[in-house]
Amino acid sequence: MSINLLKYLHDFYTYFRITLTAPPKIYFAPFQGITTQVFRAVYARHFIGVDKLFTPYFSNFEPGCKLPPRKLTALKNQFENGVEVVPQVLSKNADEILWLAKNCEQMGFNELNWNLGCPYPQVASKKRGAGLLPYPVLLDEVLEKVFSEINIAFSVKCRLGYASADEQKAFVPVFNRYPISELTLHARIGKQLYSGQPDMEAFAEALTLIKQPLVYNGDIFSREDYNQFTSRFPSINLLMLGRGVLRNPFLPMLIKGIELPEDPKTQIRQFVDELYLAYREERDDNPSVLNAMKEYWAYLAESFDDPLRVFRKIRKAKKFTDYEEAVADIFDTFKWEESDSSSPQKH
Template sequence: MHLILAPLRGFTDVVFRNAFARHFNGIDEAVAPFVTSTKGRRIKPSHLADLVQAENSHLPVVPQILSNNSAEFLCLANTLVDLGYGEINWNLGCPYPMVAKKKRGSGLLPFPDEIDRLLERVLRDFAGQLSIKTRLGRYSADEINALVPVFNRYPVKRIIIHPRTGVQMYTGSVDLAAFGRCLPKLVHPVVYNGDINRLETLRSLSDRFPSVSTWMLGRGLVANPFLAETIRIGSPQIENRWQRFADFHDALIDGYTRRFSGPGHVLARMKGFWGYFADEFVDGRRILKKIRKTTRLENYRVFVDGLLDPRVSQGKTDCERL
């Protein structure tokens, strides 16, 4: 079994990836949040700040590109290969309307001919390997039927499928029936991505789709960083959970303090993480409400330090990790 950390923009950046790799186990590689292709041939170093090789040594990383222009894609992709990356992932799944209305991400899925032309042009001159992350379609799961023959024509390393449509965003249920129908039609290795947040979920998916051996963990892993380890050992029983989570939390703050220009930005990022972390606490809604009301990083740290102190928190049902 191979486990991949999903690209969650604003969350699974280099700070998160490095902190995770230092404090948790179970993830084999990560796909980084997308970088957007730009016009012209000059790519600013700041555009690739999340992908500096020297800062990405803790976990193998695959950069992801958001683009609908073959020339721009090639320029950026080959630049990344020159930086030392062997595989580049093409984002055909981003569901956000601001992206999709520009025919990028899932917004390109209703246009298989344009995807075909880009793949033909890019793979003619690309120096590395290409993988694709996609959804079943933008508006309908049936859109995947026209995409499968296009994908099959090209030497793509793997296809990562999130079995929702773009307009679903992250709501509603994953369409496992549609995923199962397209799975045997694809000639490339397929990676499953979507709503894996418990060991039991992965076991059920693995039983249903035995040909899939690689799984992508996203929101479930951010909420519960022990998820990959739990999957590996086949049991939720992990020692020193409180202390390890507290150390990981502190590593995030330290990393963002070095990366951001002020404590307000650090606090905003940590509040975002608690939108996920709180799901793993019995009284998570109350905890999240209190954290969101915090206006100073110092006050935030006092509250969270108390929350995560095993001498204070262990055994308390209002903040016990599940």
């Protein structure tokens, strides 16, 4: 058989395997300052395809005291348009975690997620987030106490390590001793932050070690990226998507093969307009609404044909009217590019 025929048969097989296997479950990753309660609610009203929404992390609260009103508002809904919301905690203190878990349980949440992935030095240097990964004994102590008292599911979001992916050889066996409901793994180490590529070799090694249901996270920006990932890791059917969904809110639909609306650009416009109005209402027209929209547009701009010019227009806005004019101009002038090349069903 010729090499070409073999390659053709392989591509044919891969195409059918991906098309015929059940679509993955997709979780929308948390983003401090972006995936707020308002954002989650508006997103879930406009788009389908996401199976769980995660809150940005909660930290620095005082066990025993009441949750402050701002945090209570951030935990307002356990479901957004039918999609489950999972609160997240950043802490190295079992009592703090358990106290938030109790509050979440009383509010009707089914799961609490533990952030062991935050890579930023001001967090990690205090042995929190990814900074706790090099300390398996501490991890063990926290997990033992948490699992002795918690009444809701407890999941973990982590990286391959903080300073080296070798750390996983010590912390994964600790995780394996506990009934962690799901383990989300971002395939970088903490020190990388978001630079460079995900380390898929180290991820493949992790896959052989981890006993809990494994959720993959890292750099899936298109249907094509998903196809490549799933050809290499066909056993993984849980994905957490972050920047890819911020850029292209239709990404979960594209990955699941759900037909896009006839005019996706108009739906994106309706979504950002509603988000803006919802923030204005929530914040009583406080100018901080512009900052929130600018943070989000830093990602959404990437899905237009000239991201730099699109974002510059938004960044310049100093007043609500400037912002509204910039948005109108962007939707009139620029092409929204994300619905095609990677879509299985282009309309």
